[in-house]
Amino acid sequence: MIELEDIEKTYLAGSVETRVLKGISFRIEGGEFVAIMGASGTGKSTLMNVLGCLDKPTAGHYRLEDTDMVNLDDDALSHLRNHRIGFVFQQFHLLDRATALRNVMLPLIYADQYPEDAKEQGEKALAAVGLSDRMGYRPSQLSGGQQQRVAIARALITNPTILLADEPTGNLDSRSGAEVMAIFQRLHRDGRTIIVVTHDRAVAEHADRIIVLKDGMVAEDQPVARPRDAEAEAIALAEKEAAQ
């Protein structure tokens, strides 16, 4: 469960104050698949940073399960990010010189307890995103879609409370994008809490619920009546490619 209560964020550039978030409140239950939408400049990224405990709000409360992150210091936030939040970024952010497996195991380095079977866990996570045969590959040897799947495996390895994806399909072609969304839908069916931040309504409609930001405030918060089926889309796109 995560709960935002009157979250505000104000940036100070010189003497000019910019209020980016102007009191945002919502609640996401465990197991939900939520898309946060908004055009650029609506405070989407700032909200994403707050949700990911990468940045603190200027005012308000943000409760992640039982902890209010607003009261935590930098070390505690790092700790929270490590075991409660799994990040997926638009630019993947993989370590170029490390293999897929090494990349997936990265968060474990910063865990309280380094699991003895870290390698097995990494292999399992890679298998879960369909990359069992690519463990020893470097990011440069993988396609964009495969790189993003490595990033998803990395996000899952610490078994976080929420999976936070920022424009996860932004750098991918439609088919790879659909495949990535299909993975999210599958993880959601397995009971994961997933938050996808996107500007693209077609992407957002894979979720169960869409929160629309406008001007630093929640403009809309509605369930999706019939979420799109990413798997079917991916198959259709693959068939279309094959036909060409």
Place this chain on the structure above:
Amino acid sequence: MRIMRIAKEGARALAAHRLRTFLMMAGTIIGIAALTVIMAVGKGTEKKVMKRVNAFGTHVIMITAGGGKGFSPPQEGVTTLRPDDAEAIRAQVPGMELLNVFAMKRGLPVKAGASQTQAVVTATDQNWHEAWDWPVADGEPITDEDQATMARVCVLGTTTAKELFGDQNPIGEYVQVGNVRFRVKGVLQTRGVSPHGGDFDSRVMIPLSTGLRRLFNQDHITNIRLKVGDSSRLTQLGEEVRQLLRRRHTITPPKEDDFSVFTAAEVAKEARGISRTLTYLLSALAGLSLLVGGIVLMNILLISVGERIKEIGLRRAMGATRRDVFMQFVTESLAVTISGMVLGSVLGWAVSITLARVTQFPVVISWEPFALSLAFAMVVGVFFGVQPARRAARLKPVEALR
């Protein structure tokens, strides 16, 4: 251990950027190599000094005819040093245990039958064997009776004996020096090579009286060797001897001494010679390399922090604390300097061994430079790694990921 996992991350980053890592190491390698050579040469020199001092004698004062600096052979044509100088020292400077008076000439032709060679011919009193701690291996030594009777006898060094007589026993045979024939009465023990590279065993010893009257036809000597009882008073006694001889030879400033007095202290100073200069030079090189190397290391690390902002942001997002990031960069810096130290030590050893082979410079390989180098490497690694590491740790994850 978390710190070990983080150190491993640092090591992986270094292994992935070999050229950069090598450039970071270069200064440490050179500095530590220089340090290793300094210590090897320094230890070697001390060993050489001790050997020289022991060979010279720790209780010995040596007086040589002719002035000038350095422990050198007596000067030809200086006739002022005489046997009665030795008598005066014995009478007037207390604390002398043994006096040995001798006159030597180098490179004199020595014949025996058809064989001929060159040798140092030393005309000496009977104290020589004891003063130099150099007894005969075979036959008889020079005695006071030989002195009294001006006997035409001699004792040979092993090299000379071999050159003249081969494997034949020389005792009872005759050798000719100039136009005097000497009966061989003994052969000295083998001494080997002198610190200056000469052959100690190429020599003919004859009685002092015989030498001065019958062979050299002179009444001056070339050396007096004194053995003192208390070696701690060596320098002081040496000075007393010098003053006495100055009075006897009526030397007043600005006239230079026409003799030189040498003790173990001077021998040590001379043996250290240029190795001291070399040590200063290499120390400067080592210090400078470590300093410049450290600055280069810091610069490259700072650049690498700039290049790796995204990586740092990612690590922060994955849960790395500021401390984790800081430690990663410090361990990277330390790994660079410690690896550089290992390479530098190996290089230093190689240079030391080559130096020993090629120049016969005295070199001693020991573990101390390794320990000292490790300490230096760690100081440099931490000192120059902290600033970049702090900068990396201070990055805000949000800004780093942007």
